[in-house]
Amino acid sequence: MKFEELGLHEGLLAxxxxxxxxxxxxxxEGSIPPAILGSDVTGQAQTGTGKTAAFLIATYQRLHASDRQVARxxxxxxxxxxxxxxxxxxxVQIEKxxxxxxxxxxxxxxxxxxxxxxEKQRKQLEAGDIDVLVGTPGRxxxxxxxxxxxxxxxxxLIIDEADRMFDLGFIDDLKWLFSKMPGPDRRQTLLFSATMGFNSRELARRFMNEPVFVSATPDQMTAEKVRQALYHIGSREKIPFLLGWLxxxxxxxxxxxxxxxxxxxxxxxxxxLAANGYESGYLSGDVRQTKRLSVxxxxxxxxxxxxxxxxxxxxxxxxxxVTHVVNFDLPLDPEDYVHRIGRTARAGTEGDALTFCDxxxxxxxxxxxxxxxxxxxxxxxxxxxxxxxxEPPRSARKPKESSGRDGGKGRGGRSERGERGGRRRSEQPSEAAPQADEKVVVAQVAPPVPAPEAATAVEGEGVKPKRRRRRRKPADAGQVEGGGESVAPVVEAVVAASAQPVAAPVEPSASETQPEPSKPKRPAARKRPAVASAQKGEAKIDSAQAVPAQEGGGVLKAGSVLKALFSESNEG
Structure with a gap:
């Protein structure tokens, strides 16, 4: 059938x-005639069979036949x-x-x-001179x-590659857009896809007005003139085999x-491929859009x-x-296999499709x-x-640019986040984790012995040091537990040294007793708490107070304290 037989507008025929x-x-041939008459159409056909031209020709003819109801x-x-x-x-392809x-x-x-x-696209829309708008649901x-x-x-309304819409999760976006446009009885809807799954049929049932279903798929899902070949190959052999095949x-x-x-x-x-002398381009969702279009x-x-x-x-x-399609990875979705090999053998030509199965x-x-x-x-x-x-140089093994708003650089990728923020950061010494040589130095330094005042202060705060429980022995009071030797001679020597007579203090004169007005008074000495008691029932002895000696009228301090300590220790 020729296009001239459809009665199309002369400008469209041109x-x-x-x-x-x-x-x-x-x-x-199956979809354009009913679409020109105003019916909803659901079309299924292989890739490369002219689906895009089918809905564009039907749409242009419909817009020519009806005038704009409201001025721009x-x-x-x-x-x-x-x-x-x-x-x-x-x-972009549909617009071309x-x-x-x-x-x-x-x-x-x-x-x-x-x-x-x-902003450029926004200004073009605001110009108010658009008849056919093509776009992705998000924008x-x-x-x-x-x-x-x-x-x-x-x-x-035209929905192209309807099944892919569902695969990418656009169903909620589609429903929202449907709610902002005239109902199915006041608009024409054309739905096309290479595969027609359950979701696409359900979408046609809910949002289309008694559509005409047109199928132009042969018994074989893949293109007839594609020569297919399957290679069972290990994952480590795929790159060497691909280079040998090229x-x-x-x-x-x-x-x-x-x-x-x-x-x-x-x-x-x-x-x-670059390291082995083959120039190639790369397309993925992470490559920024301008570079994707350029490639x-x-x-x-x-x-x-x-x-x-x-x-x-x-x-x-x-x-x-496209002479050859190589499925370097076997697709996870069977429908993707049909779409992939459909890039070759288009419009009646021939092509080859190789698939690596690891x-x-x-x-x-x-x-x-x-x-x-x-x-x-x-x-x-x-x-x-x-x-x-x-092998490619290590500098070449870096993440490609992404399609973010910052121009595709992402947030640093592996080179920024992995090397700068990862390995290099771990090389710096941490304050919480000292180096090994610092541990050796700390191990060699003996722990400081706390002063008696510090120990007393700690005891005053309620933290009492642990006392080792001692076993009582029927030993002499002068014997040290576990030692076997008497400490009495040592105590007596200390007492004798402390009991030496001290000269009586000289009484100061009356002039010397008058304090000088220019000198401030010296603060009173702080009294130390009692550290031991001599015997049960006796008053506590302060180490800072003088106790009269029994002989010579001297002052007895350390001897009495030590004697009292040993007595209490033996009794305990």
Missing amino acids: GIRDAGFDALTPIQ QEGCSLPRALVLAPTRELV DAAVLGAHTGLNTLCVFGGVDY LMDYLKQRVYDLKQLQV KRMGEQATRIMIFINTKRMGEKLQDY LSRFQEGKLPILIATDVASRGLHIDG EYTAENLPAVEKYIGMKIPVEWFEEAELVTPI
Whole structure:
């Protein structure tokens, strides 16, 4: 069927000719006629079969057939068609296709998504001259909450890659957007996807008005002209085998897409390819948006031979001339396998898809083969086909830039957080944990002996030192427990030394007793507490008070105290 047979607007036919379209594909032939008549349509078809052109052509024809009910407003756009897509790359791709198909229609198209100039997109929306608005749910919700645009004049709603919307958790965002637009009976809804799961069918039942279901999928889920090959290979052999395969293919593999499951593996693989002389680009959700668009543009123009990507690039991207797709990691979701290998053999061409199945992803293989309805042909390789890779320099093994607001640098990554904040910080000595040599010095210093005053002060505070319990022995009072030798001679010597007569003090004269007015009085000496008692029933003796001696009229201090201490010790 030819496009001229549909009775389309002449400006739209001119855009179709500019795009190089002649005959309708099966999904276009089944979906465009009912969509032009105003019916809701649910379309399912493989990637690369023209789904994007199908809903764009139907939308442009519908907008030409109906006039704008309300004039454009300055400061707030009133789009008549809204296209929702799950990824930024898909939004950009839809806008490019819309720019070609609608070049002669007089309708204006704008795409909005995160990761690029926020104020620039806002000003474009505020200009109030937008007919078709394309965007991701997050950025569309943001501008709608700020009343930069309004959906009260919406006539056509398109949801592209509906299943992917659910995989990325956009269901709540979709419901919120549905609540801000006219109901299903007052708008037309077109829903397209390469796979039509339960969630997509439930969405069509709840938010669409008796849709026409169009399926253009053959019995085989994957593209017919894709030559598939499965290699059972160890995880450590994948990079050596990939390098050997690239070397053998030479100029036969001019444009290659390599899909991985994790961002870390993508960074590692890019470093190894660069170290071994292969230029490549890398796409993931952490790469800032401006760089993602630049890498994708270089690959589409043929300036970059190899593109490494997560599943962010597996849906809806129209890249002509992809000769080979390599599943470096077997995908976790069987649907992703269909979308990945659908990047090659597009628009009737042929292509090859290689899949590496290692010990970590082998458990996913049965689900993939069940979903596509066939066994992937297995091919074997010889050990001679492995190439010893050149190790990338350590400086190259660093995290790639992220898509944060700070320009993609993240918060330092491993080089900042790991080396500066981790290893280098641990090398600095901590005050709470001394170095080993400091411990040796402390161990060599003998512990200080507290002064008697300090011990007395501690006892005064209520902290009593532990006393060792002594066993009573029927020993002489002059014997020291456990010692076996008498201490009486020592005590008697101390008492004799202390009992030496002291000369009587000389009485001062009357003049000397008068205190000098210029000199302050000396404070009274502090009395020390009693430290022991001589015998039971006797008064306590203060070590600072003088006790009259029995002989010679001298002063007895230390001798009496020591004698009293030993007596109390023996009694205890």
